[in-house]
Amino acid sequence: MAGKAKARTMIVRMVSTAKTGFFYTTERLRVGPKLAAVKYDPKVKARVLFVESKKGAK
Amino acid sequence: MAALQAVKQFRLREVAPRLKSASSSEAAGLVKIPNPFLPHRNPESGRWAPPKYSLRLQAELIKHAQASGTLHLLPPGPKAGPRELERLKLSAQAVPSLVAGLARSERAQDADAASPAAQIARQAGEGELWNAPVEWEGVPHETAADGVVRLYAKRKRMFKGHKWERTKQKREEERKVAMEHMQTNIERFRSTYRRKLPNPLTVPRTTSYTKLPF
Numbered sequence: 508m509a510g511k512a513k514a515r516t517m518i519v520r521m522v523s524t525a526k527t528g529f530f531y532t533t534e535r536l537r538v539g540p541k542l543a544a545v546k547y548d549p550k551v552k553a554r555v556l557f558v559e560s561k562k563g564a565k
Numbered sequence: 566m567a568a569l570q571a572v573k574q575f576r577l578r579e580v581a582p583r584l585k586s587a588s589s590s591e592a593a594g595l596v597k598i599p600n601p602f603l604p605h606r607n608p609e610s611g612r613w614a615p616p617k618y619s620l621r622l623q624a625e626l627i628k629h630a631q632a633s634g635t636l637h638l639l640p641p642g643p644k645a646g647p648r649e650l651e652r653l654k655l656s657a658q659a660v661p662s663l664v665a666g667l668a669r670s671e672r673a674q675d676a677d678a679a680s681p682a683a684q685i686a687r688q689a690g691e692g693e694l695w696n697a698p699v700e701w702e703g704v705p706h707e708t709a710a711d712g713v714v715r716l717y718a719k720r721k722r723m724f725k726g727h728k729w730e731r732t733k734q735k736r737e738e739e740r741k742v743a744m745e746h747m748q749t750n751i752e753r754f755r756s757t758y759r760r761k762l763p764n765p766l767t768v769p770r771t772t773s774y775t776k777l778p779f
Contacts, residue, residue: 524750526736526743543758545751551740556750 513537521557523548531557568632575626576638576695579617584694600703602642620644631657640701646708 514537521531521542527550535542542559579601587596599605601617618626623644630636636654641647708715717723725731 524743525747526739540763543754545754551744553744553747554751555744555747556754 520560520562521546522560523550523555523557525551525553525555527551530560535559566633568629569635571626571629572633572635572638573695580697580699581694584697584699588694595698595700597700597702600640600642600701600705602640602644603703603705605703616642618642627653635696638696641705643705643708646705648707649711652711 516534517537519533519535519542521533521544523529525548527548529548529550531546533542544557545554546557547553548555548557580598583596583598602623604613604616606613616623620643623642626639627636627645630639631653634657636650636657639645639650641650645653708718712718
């Protein structure tokens with residue numbers, strides 16, 4: 508029996524570069540560039556750079 | 566005042582009924598009352614009855630007595646033995662302004678500002694049973710440690726704090742360092758990230774594994 512085919516998108520975690528441990532969870536294409544965005548971090552109460560984490564969704 | 570009222574209630578509950586019966590039977594000398602702060606052994610069954618007042622209540626009563634200057638009315642117990650009571654009385658005497666302040670708030674209508682002790686003495690003269698001198702039965706077990714609250718007296722180590730409390734300073738410093746250059750990081754990111762994203766208008770390069778190049 509054929510195995511499950513890999514999905515087109517994957518769930519990724521965007522971690523704050525302010526080292527607060529706060530993160531956002533989004534989707535991106537499996538074949539695509541790593542996500543990075545400037546988003547609000549409530550721990551620091553300011554907009555900071557969020558970078559996709561290598562660890563994944565969990 | 567609430568503190569004096571608490572001590573008075575304690576005395577009315579423990580001392581007054583015994584004194585009433587004693588005065589009616591005309592017993593000589595001080596009335597003997599079993600100490601409600603200590604456990605008592607039943608001579609017939611040989612079992613120990615626990616103290617009438619829990620350790621928490623005892624500590625609260627001592628605090629109220631210290632606030633109202635009525636430490637001489639409380640019996641000695643595991644929280645404050647005879648030595649500890651003497652020490653508390655001495656420390657209370659060292660703060661006459663506090664005692665005077667308490668008296669002033671208590672008897673505002675009175676012309677002369679009398680201390681709570683003097684007020685109690687006056688009430689004794691008026692025939693109050695609750696503040697009459699009493700002999701307490703039972704010897705409290707003397708502890709080596711000082712003070713009413715002795716949480717760490719028998720423990721080797723104090724509570725060192727939660728993990729998050731211990732690491733809080735370090736984490737805050739790390740965050741501060743990270744935020745110092747955040748603005749420059751954001752500007753650099755904004756100027757470069759568009760190049761990294763693929764142009765949605767371009768045709769995607771297909772890689773075929775079946776078509777041979779020759």
